[in-house]
Every structure is written in structure tokens, then in C-alpha cells.
Amino acid sequence: MRQRLRLVGVVTALVCAAAAPARAHPPVETLGRGADTVWVLWPRERPVSIVVFGHGWSTPLPTDGFAPWIAHLRARGSIVVYPRYRVGAESVSGALQAFETGVRTAFARLRQLELPVVAIGKSFGGSAVFAYAAAATAWHVPAPSAILSVFPALPLAPLPAGGIARRTFVELFVGDADTTAGSAGADAFWRWLSGHPASKKRYVVIRSQPGFVANHDSAQRSDALARRIFWAPLDRLIEQARRSG
Numbered sequence: 001m002r003q004r005l006r007l008v009g010v011v012t013a014l015v016c017a018a019a020a021p022a023r024a025h026p027p028v029e030t031l032g033r034g035a036d037t038v039w040v041l042w043p044r045e046r047p048v049s050i051v052v053f054g055h056g057w058s059t060p061l062p063t064d065g066f067a068p069w070i071a072h073l074r075a076r077g078s079i080v081v082y083p084r085y086r087v088g089a090e091s092v093s094g095a096l097q098a099f100e101t102g103v104r105t106a107f108a109r110l111r112q113l114e115l116p117v118v119a120i121g122k123s124f125g126g127s128a129v130f131a132y133a134a135a136a137t138a139w140h141v142p143a144p145s146a147i148l149s150v151f152p153a154l155p156l157a158p159l160p161a162g163g164i165a166r167r168t169f170v171e172l173f174v175g176d177a178d179t180t181a182g183s184a185g186a187d188a189f190w191r192w193l194s195g196h197p198a199s200k201k202r203y204v205v206i207r208s209q210p211g212f213v214a215n216h217d218s219a220q221r222s223d224a225l226a227r228r229i230f231w232a233p234l235d236r237l238i239e240q241a242r243r244s245g
Contacts, residue, residue, distance in 0.1 A: 028062075031105050035095070037084040038102030040109055041074055048077035049238050050110065050117045052103060052132065052144065054125025056220075060086045065220035066122075072231060078238065079115070081106040085128070092124075096156045099128045100139060107141040116241035119144040120234055122219050123181055126152030130189055133164045144168060145244065146237040150219045150230065151178050152185035159192050169240070170201045171233060175214035 029040040039062050051073050059065045062082045070080050083102025085095045121129035126149040136143035146169040164170075170193060174183045190203055206214040212225045219230050 029109065031109060032084075032102065035085055035087045035090055035098035036101040036105070038106045039080075039082040039084070040106050041070060041080040041082060043074040043077045043079065045077055047079045047113065047115060049079070049242060050081060050113070050115050051078045051234075051238065052081045052083075052106075052117065052119040052129065054099065054119065054121030054128045054132075055082065056123035056125055057086065059220065060084050065217075068222035069231060072227075073234075073238075076235065076238070079110065079113075081110075085124075092156055095124065096128060096131060099125075100132070100135075103132055103141055104139050116238070116244075117142050117144045118146045118148070118234070118238050118241050120148045120150070121152065122150040123216065124153050124156070126150050126181075127154065127156050127185060127189075130159065130164070130192075131156060133168060134160050134162075145241040147171070148234050148237055149173065149186070149189065151175055151181045151216055152189060153181055154185045155188055155192070163193065163196055166197055166200065168200065169237065170196065171237065172201075172203045173206050173219075173230075174204070175206045175208075175216065175218060177208050177213050177215045177218075180216035 025042060027042050031038050031040065041062060053066065053070065055066055062070055070082070073080050081103065083099045085098040085102060090098065119129040119132060121127065129147050129149060132139070133144050133147055143165055145167065148171045150173045152172070172186045172189060174186045186203065193201055206229060208214045212218065218226065
């Protein structure tokens, strides 16, 4: 009987160890320096996905306007990769280079994890995530299986004629009251994606409604309306990426 109890105890300990989240890292890791800094923000439980988060020009820190959205993603099991890319008055090309450096640094840290990757970007970040998806092989990082580009800026660099992987799902958001980016960036990317499978892309106009103005900064809101309009579509993309493996 004692031997049986010891065996049960060993099995229980092994199961608990397998279920416990890995804690060989701090909850938030800061890698690199200056504009090349990238934050790797870990979930409390065992991670189930990786989200590359391309912020807008005015929100370079994960404690800025997107903090509630990042907290939501981490609570759902996502590792959030947040490249800083901007400290001061970087040029567009310099900022894009720093974004690349941040993404590459983060994935060097995460290289042993085989998890689905989804990219979200707003404004500059909404353009940068396309550069990442198109150049993932050259950057030696995993390509995202889905992209949500919110109110993107115009392409930051010449885009390759080959586009992105045909399996990648793309969702483009345009705000009907966005007077900063307007639809110019989204339209440019939509034209670039003309050869992409129709079932793998969506162009969505976000409409203003009572209590919600779909302007350039509306994606930084965290109220119930904003969560339904912006957060829920990303959650669906992540779940779809997890199911497709």
C-alpha cells in the first residue's frame, strides 16, 4: 500500500509540474536598448500564442494607451512582443529598422517555443506588421498566420511584389472619422494584396456610432464598445490561428 501511495504521489507531482506555467523568466522582459528596445510580456499561465504588437507613433511604451489591451491579451495566454522602435525624432526608415531589430531580438528569445503567431498594428505599426510579414524569412523569424492592421499608415518601404504567404489571413480596419491616416494606407495595402486569396482578406470600415467616434485614436480606448470593435476581432484571429495549428 505504501508503495502504491508513493507511486500515486510521484505521478501527481509530474502532472502538476507539466501543468504549471514556466517561470524561467520575469513577467516582463526588456531586451535591447534605445529605439531597439523590445518588451516581451509573458502571460500568467502557460503561453498559447505570440502576438507581435506594432503600436502607433505616439505610444512607444507598453504602459501607454495600449496597456489595457496588452493586459487582456496576456490574460488570455498570449506572449506580447512590443517593439519600441521610437525614442525621439527617428526617421521612418530608422524606426522601421528598429522595429525589425526588436522583432528579431524577441524571437531569438522565444525561438524554442512553437506557438502560433499573430500580428496587430495600429497606424505606423499597422504598416510595419506588413513589412514584418513580407520579410519574415529574411528576418529569420516566424511569419504571422494572421494580421490585424488598424488604421495603417502608408507603406513604410517598397513592398515586395511577391506579397505575403497565401495562408496568412489579413484584416484591414479604416475609421470613418480618421482624419490622420484616412483610408490611404489601407487602400495601398489592399491594392498590394490584390492577388491574395479573397477568402484570406477583409477590408472593414469602422463606423462611428453614439458614444463612439472612429477617429485615429479610438483603438486606444478600452471601454466595452472598443473591446467589441477592436479586441474581439483580434481574439478571433488568435483562436483561429491556434485551431489551425
